Amino acid sequence: MRGREKKKRRVRGDRVFAFANLALLLLFTGMILFPIYYMFIVSISGSTNVVRGDITWYPQNINLDAYKTILKNESLGRSYLNTVFYTVAGTSISVFMSALCAYPLSRKQLYGRRAVTFFIIFTMLFDVGMIPRFLVVNALNLRNTVFSILLPGAIDVYYMIMIRTFFQGLPEEMAESAKMDGAGEWKIFSRIIVPLSKPVLASVTLFYAVGIWNSYLGPLLYLDEKKLYPLQLILRNIVISNEMSTMSGDIASMNISTMNIKYAVIFISILPILCIYPFIQKYFNKGVMVGAVKG
Amino acid sequence: MRRTKKNAKRAAAVALTVLLGMQCAACAAGEEEQDSRPTAAEQTESGQGEGEEGGQEQRCSLYFDETLSFTWMIPESDIPLKDDILTLNWIRENMNVDIHIMAVPDSDYSTKLSTMAGTNALPDVVEMDASMMKTTASAGMLLNLSEHESSMPDYLKLMEGEERAANTATYKHEGNLYGFQILEDYRIGIAPLPVIRMDLLEKYGIETPASWEELYDAMLTLKEKDPEHYVFSTRNGIKYLIGNMAYSMGAGGYGATQSEFPVYYEPDEDRYIYGPGKAEFKNVIAYLANAYADGLLHQDYNIMDRTMMTSYLTSGTLSLVIDNTTFSNAYNEALRELESDAYFDMLDPLTYGDKTTARQVTFSKDWDQFSVISVKAKRGEDIVKFFNWLYTQEGELLTNYGVEGETYKWADGQPQLLDAVCEIGNYSTLRASYGLGTWYIARLVNEKTNMDMLKYLGEKTGDLPVNISQSERIQKLKEEGVLVSVPSFPSFSAQELERITTLVTSLNAVFEQEIDKFITGMRSMDDWDAFAKELNNMGGSELEEIYNTAYSRLK
Numbered sequence: 001m002r003g004r005e006k007k008k009r010r011v012r013g014d015r016v017f018a019f020a021n022l023a024l025l026l027l028f029t030g031m032i033l034f035p036i037y038y039m040f041i042v043s044i045s046g047s048t049n050v051v052r053g054d055i056t057w058y059p060q061n062i063n064l065d066a067y068k069t070i071l072k073n074e075s076l077g078r079s080y081l082n083t084v085f086y087t088v089a090g091t092s093i094s095v096f097m098s099a100l101c102a103y104p105l106s107r108k109q110l111y112g113r114r115a116v117t118f119f120i121i122f123t124m125l126f127d128v129g130m131i132p133r134f135l136v137v138n139a140l141n142l143r144n145t146v147f148s149i150l151l152p153g154a155i156d157v158y159y160m161i162m163i164r165t166f167f168q169g170l171p172e173e174m175a176e177s178a179k180m181d182g183a184g185e186w187k188i189f190s191r192i193i194v195p196l197s198k199p200v201l202a203s204v205t206l207f208y209a210v211g212i213w214n215s216y217l218g219p220l221l222y223l224d225e226k227k228l229y230p231l232q233l234i235l236r237n238i239v240i241s242n243e244m245s246t247m248s249g250d251i252a253s254m255n256i257s258t259m260n261i262k263y264a265v266i267f268i269s270i271l272p273i274l275c276i277y278p279f280i281q282k283y284f285n286k287g288v289m290v291g292a293v294k295g
Numbered sequence: 296m297r298r299t300k301k302n303a304k305r306a307a308a309v310a311l312t313v314l315l316g317m318q319c320a321a322c323a324a325g326e327e328e329q330d331s332r333p334t335a336a337e338q339t340e341s342g343q344g345e346g347e348e349g350g351q352e353q354r355c356s357l358y359f360d361e362t363l364s365f366t367w368m369i370p371e372s373d374i375p376l377k378d379d380i381l382t383l384n385w386i387r388e389n390m391n392v393d394i395h396i397m398a399v400p401d402s403d404y405s406t407k408l409s410t411m412a413g414t415n416a417l418p419d420v421v422e423m424d425a426s427m428m429k430t431t432a433s434a435g436m437l438l439n440l441s442e443h444e445s446s447m448p449d450y451l452k453l454m455e456g457e458e459r460a461a462n463t464a465t466y467k468h469e470g471n472l473y474g475f476q477i478l479e480d481y482r483i484g485i486a487p488l489p490v491i492r493m494d495l496l497e498k499y500g501i502e503t504p505a506s507w508e509e510l511y512d513a514m515l516t517l518k519e520k521d522p523e524h525y526v527f528s529t530r531n532g533i534k535y536l537i538g539n540m541a542y543s544m545g546a547g548g549y550g551a552t553q554s555e556f557p558v559y560y561e562p563d564e565d566r567y568i569y570g571p572g573k574a575e576f577k578n579v580i581a582y583l584a585n586a587y588a589d590g591l592l593h594q595d596y597n598i599m600d601r602t603m604m605t606s607y608l609t610s611g612t613l614s615l616v617i618d619n620t621t622f623s624n625a626y627n628e629a630l631r632e633l634e635s636d637a638y639f640d641m642l643d644p645l646t647y648g649d650k651t652t653a654r655q656v657t658f659s660k661d662w663d664q665f666s667v668i669s670v671k672a673k674r675g676e677d678i679v680k681f682f683n684w685l686y687t688q689e690g691e692l693l694t695n696y697g698v699e700g701e702t703y704k705w706a707d708g709q710p711q712l713l714d715a716v717c718e719i720g721n722y723s724t725l726r727a728s729y730g731l732g733t734w735y736i737a738r739l740v741n742e743k744t745n746m747d748m749l750k751y752l753g754e755k756t757g758d759l760p761v762n763i764s765q766s767e768r769i770q771k772l773k774e775e776g777v778l779v780s781v782p783s784f785p786s787f788s789a790q791e792l793e794r795i796t797t798l799v800t801s802l803n804a805v806f807e808q809e810i811d812k813f814i815t816g817m818r819s820m821d822d823w824d825a826f827a828k829e830l831n832n833m834g835g836s837e838l839e840e841i842y843n844t845a846y847s848r849l850k
Contacts, residue, residue, distance in 0.1 A: 050606075075375055134411075134414050134416075220403050220407055226376075226398050233400055237371060
């Protein structure tokens with residue numbers, strides 16, 4: 001009898017906890033989603049309502065002119081394509097290079113493995129800063145080329161260590177049996193190690209992709225030609241400096257304000273990451289956990 | 296398993312194709328761009344060919360036989376900058392000068408500039424302010440223009456003329472000129488003044504205020520009539536508002552004209568003064584503290600940005616702003632959608648206390664921005680000649696009005712924008728469409744084009760924008776000496792500059808930390824004198840000394 005009551009109390013306690021938990025999570029979700037939702041409703045509302053600050057919970061006088069204007073804008077379109085290119089190419093290079101660096105470091109038989117690992121990790125302790133990086137990029141004649149965006153950050157030590165740790169966790173017997181079957185290191189790496197490491201590679205891919213998508217300082221310093229600029233450079237100028245005049249001719253004839261444009265541009269720029277994130281999230285959790293618990 | 300492999304291969308192939316396609320598209324776009332614009336080499340060839348046959352006459356007084364190419368780093372502010380535009384194409388065709396604009400986002404221009412200067416990698420021509428110009432000049436990175444005086448007679452004539460000679464002296468480094476300053480031939484009248492809802496004053500029978508005290512009474516009446524709303528606010532923090540009011544109340548520093556700098560030139564004493572340390576500065580703080588207590592100053596004044604403040608002004612929630620008068624048109628356009636009779640207009644500078652004449656500081660006519668030439672630039676002398684040309688009548692005409700027949704015509708001996716161009720109706724769009732005016736390559740700016748456009752639209756719609764009448768009033772107030780331009784700071788040595796930066800940073804930090812407490816009533820105004828003394832002891836007096844020492848060197 002007492003046991004049943006105890007159980008009942010526990011069940012009620014669980015329910016209260018679950019409810020509180022749910023309420024808290026909903027609150028946090030709302031806090032995260034509302035700014036994005038607000039940005040969206042402002043971007044599709046009438047300019048007069050936006051300027052007057054009428055928009056709070058739902059859009060008013062809905063119109064999509066801001067999006068039409070943005071899509072017509074040449075420099076935004078080009079910078080968007082540039083960002084997609086930098087993200088796809090940069091992430092591919094980074095993941096490939098990081099995995100390539102991680103593999104030998106994960107093999108116990110590599111001579112001097114500890115010393116090499118130490119020197120690589122040692123670089124994590126210091127940030128060389130903007131000027132030395134600029135000098136290196138300049139000296140290598142990478143400035144004002146797409147490679148200045150793709151190569152300097154090709155390997156992030158933290159992510160490389162994450163991959164190495166994952167590789168170390170894979171049973172070595174598989175590599176040994178492949179070796180007995182005549183496979184070389186490259187074959188073992190590409191046919192056995194990489195296919196088994198999808199979770200960690202997926203999460204590192206996401207990290208790199210988000211990093212490159214959002215990168216701002218590198219492109220600002222290394223790129224001089226506007227046709228090479230990524231979206232973030234253009235976006236920041238629109239948001240901070242109010243650079244809207246390319247579109248202001250259109251704005252004058254349409255029911256949109258600079259606020260519509262600003263929010264529409266921000267919304268469009270975060271859209272791809274918003275769309276991709278939910279699909280890679282499972283790998284993200286798995287990868288980070290695996291990398292985190294095994295040293 | 297095999298299927299998965301196949302799919303993976305397909306996916307990889309598709310990804311590679313997309314990547315290649317994008318690269319090809321990017322390359323093609325680049326080529327297309329280059330193709331659509333005749334290259335400098337082609338121009339030279341064609342020019343020389345025709346020249347040999349004695350065919351085409353060169354349309355510009357300055358023409359280089361060998362193409363002059365250089366890169367020019369410019370902050371990209373409110374308009375996008377591009378190479379393929381009317382003015383730059385004209386220069387390519389008629390002067391054989393191929394300018395490549397390196398447009399850097401204005402929001403982080405200083406970061407890029409300091410990185411490039413720090414690594415001695417400045418492009419051929421760079422835009423920078425006077426302080427940066429002196430720093431880079433002292434490091435030997437810039438071409439000394441004073442050694443090329445014979446190549447820039449038109450620029451020197453403007454800079455050493457009576458109107459500008461005193462300011463020019465402050466921009467020199469060790470007696471030498473290092474930059475081409477952006478000058479204004481004609482500037483639309485602008486001043487940081489009270490701009491108020493005139494329709495409400497008329498509606499409630501309030502007389503147009505002529506003093507700060509009368510303005511306060513007017514605000515009280517407005518509040519009484521509409522108790523739910525505040526009357527005024529500010530943007531970018533309280534220092535901005537304080538600065539816009541301080542000079543007319545007997546002190547100075549900060550505001551639209553001086554930004555973060557608290558030291559100002561006091562003509563009554565012919566010396567530089569640390570504003571917050573001056574007794575009269577208390578007038579402003581007390582005025583704002585009272586306004587806050589009476590519900591006139593918006594309670595969120597310290598978090599408002601321009602967008603937020605504009606939304607309050609244009610929704611009828613606020614009725615007064617003390618900011619640049621040129622914003623009035625934009626307020627009125629938005630406000631009239633709400634109330635057709637509502638409009639903002641500026642008040643003339645206000646008197647304070649027992650003073651019978653008003654005084655107000657406004658922006659200097661010319662800009663604190665210079666085009667400097669890197670010492671590494673090839674054909675520096677020719678670049679100097681080109682920049683000098685920008686200050687000639689021919690250069691001014693091209694860079695402000697564009698090309699005759701395409702953007703302007705001559706009427707009564709004056710250039711006039713074509714009606715089709717005036718239809719653009721927006722100065723920013725005009726500049727962006729043809730590469731004209733401010734924030735492009737004009738170095739002798741003439742904003743009459745903007746005035747032409749405003750007048751054209753006003754006549755067309757029968758509703759003249761207030762900016763036109765305001766500009767005329769401001770011009771008159773300047774002539775009467777009521778509105779004075781903020782003078783440029785004297786020239787400092789590197790050690791002085793470093794000390795100024797340290798002092799201003801620490802003084803501003805303390806000022807910002809305490810000022811809101813006085814305004815919101817958390818700290819009594821009785822403490823102000825002690826606070827002002829503390830600021831002076833912390834470095835205010837030392838700042839004054841540095842400024843006045845530098846100023847005495849100029850005298």
